[in-house]
Amino acid sequence: MHRTVLTKADGRKLYLYWQSSPPGEPGPDRIRGRAQAGHLRWHPLLAEWVIYAPERQGRTYHPPARACPFCPGGEVPFADFEVAVFENRFPALAARPERPPTLFVATAPAAGRAEVVVYTPAHRGSLATLSPDRRRLLARVWQDRYRELLALPEVRYVFPFENRGEAVGVTLTHPHGQIYAYPYVPPLPAREAAAFREAAVLQRLWRDLEAYRVAARPGLLAFVPPFARYPYEVWVAPEEPHPGPWTFTDAELDAFADLLGEVVARLDALFDRPMPYVMAFHAAPKGVDRFHFHVEFQPRLRARDRLKYLAGTELGAGAFTVDVLPEEAAQALREVRR
Amino acid sequence: MHRTVLTKADGRKLYLYWQSSPPGEPGPDRIRGRAQAGHLRWHPLLAEWVIYAPERQGRTYHPPARACPFCPGGEVPFADFEVAVFENRFPALAARPERPPTLFVATAPAAGRAEVVVYTPAHRGSLATLSPDRRRLLARVWQDRYRELLALPEVRYVFPFENRGEAVGVTLTHPHGQIYAYPYVPPLPAREAAAFREAAVLQRLWRDLEAYRVAARPGLLAFVPPFARYPYEVWVAPEEPHPGPWTFTDAELDAFADLLGEVVARLDALFDRPMPYVMAFHAAPKGVDRFHFHVEFQPRLRARDRLKYLAGTELGAGAFTVDVLPEEAAQALREVRR
Incomplete structure (x- = not known):
């Protein structure tokens, strides 16, 4: 480069x-x-x-x-x-x-x-x-x-x-x-950093990943978290806990890029239209070592013609409601024809 | 009733x-x-x-x-x-x-x-x-x-x-x-309850309310919080800290109802169209006494023809960005012709 x-x-x-x-x-x-x-x-x-x-x-x-x-x-x-x-x-x-x-x-x-x-x-x-x-x-x-x-x-x-x-x-x-x-450090990564200090949350998840897996590359996984807050939410993460992409090797960077592209292609294929989303990189705050870098895709469609809106319970109380079960979202994204 | x-x-x-x-x-x-x-x-x-x-x-x-x-x-x-x-x-x-x-x-x-x-x-x-x-x-x-x-x-x-x-x-x-x-207890009221345990945040605000005031009724205030997260955000609260409307007298209930109506009328007049919003009641969790009940209006228009969207920084990181200063929002809502 x-x-x-x-x-x-x-x-x-x-x-x-x-x-x-x-x-x-x-x-x-x-x-x-x-x-x-x-x-x-x-x-x-x-x-x-x-x-x-x-x-x-x-x-x-x-x-x-x-x-x-x-x-x-x-x-x-x-x-x-x-x-x-x-x-x-x-x-x-x-x-x-x-x-x-x-x-x-x-x-x-x-x-x-x-x-x-x-x-x-x-x-x-x-x-x-x-x-x-x-x-x-x-x-x-x-x-x-x-x-x-x-x-x-x-x-x-x-x-x-x-x-x-x-x-x-x-x-x-x-x-x-x-x-x-x-x-x-903004609120969401700050809360994640506190959680990663206590437990290797993502690595524990790998044991039971089958129902949540969407795609993979050597050393990297794309999956729907069992605790997704959005319909068809997908995370991309290295299997080993990297604090951020700055510790990726060239091979890992390539696999990361490939997998991100595949995830977007799958999200777009799901309803045969470009999926509106927020894609958020969650790396470690400066100086924090115990963190497991991951990318979160927060899609906005809950069906082909229906947007997921955040409203009273999410924005007023902070309690997310989700209509699509993570297991079903993962299966749909895994099986979609691209 | x-x-x-x-x-x-x-x-x-x-x-x-x-x-x-x-x-x-x-x-x-x-x-x-x-x-x-x-x-x-x-x-x-x-x-x-x-x-x-x-x-x-x-x-x-x-x-x-x-x-x-x-x-x-x-x-x-x-x-x-x-x-x-x-x-x-x-x-x-x-x-x-x-x-x-x-x-x-x-x-x-x-x-x-x-x-x-x-x-x-x-x-x-x-x-x-x-x-x-x-x-x-x-x-x-x-x-x-x-x-x-x-x-x-x-x-x-x-x-x-x-x-x-x-x-x-x-x-x-x-x-x-x-x-x-x-x-x-959902996340946002839980965090508010923790804050009210430490300090009488709203009562301290009354001292400097002038620039933030929108409307009032006996014992109740409508104001833009100086730390608003949404454009034209308005809160309605009793001056004295009630845990929730269940401790309101009949006179306070009447004043509360009147003030909510006036706030919605002012929000609707601002851009001469019905203001889309989330209205959220924040009362004390069960068993919590130190809380200051308030209603939060989270409007969705930042200008007559422009919606405020929550996107990457708000939903991915939890860091809210606001284009309209609270002081200016309060002045606009105070002076709008209904």
Whole structure:
């Protein structure tokens, strides 16, 4: 893998990654004008930080395809590229956030990074339709971003994710993911880290995996957790507990990339339409060793024509209800014809 | 307030509440056939229960208005009524749930109750358009349901809520709310109870309320919390810490009903369209005294034509991002013309 780092006209960093073709000469950098990141406030009843980013109200919203900012010549001012990463123009977290206000509750700067990962210069496609080589390059990009972002002194947690589909609010359809690097450990990975300190939860699961298995590659598994919170939820994890993809060998990175692609292909085949989902990488917080890295796919369809909505019980009480049994979800995903 | 309890043809309880007109003679009870409640599974990484209710997949979905099950002669087999409560035909929690399976993770019966609260026989309307008398009756209904459900030995938490609008997945538009009575304390009220044990968080807030105030009634306040997780989030709370509405006087119940109606009217006026929201009642868990009851409105519009979606950072990491500052939300809701 090769990488070059550039600085865009408005000061944002742009990283180009390639396996075979180095980028040519840059063209004009037309998309500029970064918004200011906001601040954090402490929620004293839930004991968690909330991120305020008022300038994100002005963010790009369903542009026409010809104005796609992620196609070549947009945010990436090159005629072609393989995988590109750049700082989000409307960041929730950034190197130079605003000064936080003084309030009744604790506040803090929204320090960190918010990056966009453009998987391909092609406007259409998905993790499932990328070429195997491109997917394997992407796995190395994630590994590189983890290493670089975890090294920043203000960062305590690095979180690559992908929102896919209008059902989860996606307004830019060009295949891409995002990375948030937080100055604190967010609630869900913090709770997972506490659990992994106590028990090797995923390794204990391998013993009884048969009914939950979806697919596999050497050293890696895709499965529906027996305690899934979403219909057709799928996790991808190495059999041995890695804290994050930064300890993967090249062979493991390849298997990881292949398996992610297969999972998305299976989710898409399930209802014969692109599955809207949130894909969330859960790696160890900085400095934590006992953690078992895994990727969680949270799909949004509970049937071909029916979305799963989170509502009162989930969002008001925190109690998830699931209509599809994990065993049945796993069987359907295992047997679906691709 | 008057109340009568009936048993529907399929064994479900039906409670009719009225202030002025007792119900007449019942007609045929056409809607019958209750689904089985499922079971709970323990999520070992997040340390919370997940509710599995596979029979809910068959629940009623966008029926035509003439087939509305909440209009008179549907679930409530009377020509007229004031407020009606009945056990959900597709319950997530019930008195006789299925026997839980034995799994790698802990399981338990989905014991408890899931009730529907029909606010009015009229097919259209909202908490804002109900007559003041009907809204005040409704407040007494919630009080009665709290008392009755908290007295059930298997119930540890009672949670009235309302999902409103297609944006939160509502498939039945007739004005109604729901009540879940859980056999455990769900994660969000559990975390709030821990916080209230440590500090009188809401009472401390009253000192600096000016910028956050939306509306008030004697002894009750409506405000945007300075640590809101949703755009235009509004809380309604008594100034003095009540554990739940079951300790409200009649005057407080009236003020509570009036203020809820005003908050919904203000949310609807904000963008001149019905605001989709989750309304969540947060009262004390059974046996807990140090709690400050409040109602949380979680609106779904961040602008007239833009929904707030929960996606990667919220659902994958648990870190909420908010585009609208609480101070600005409060000012907009305070000044909106109704």
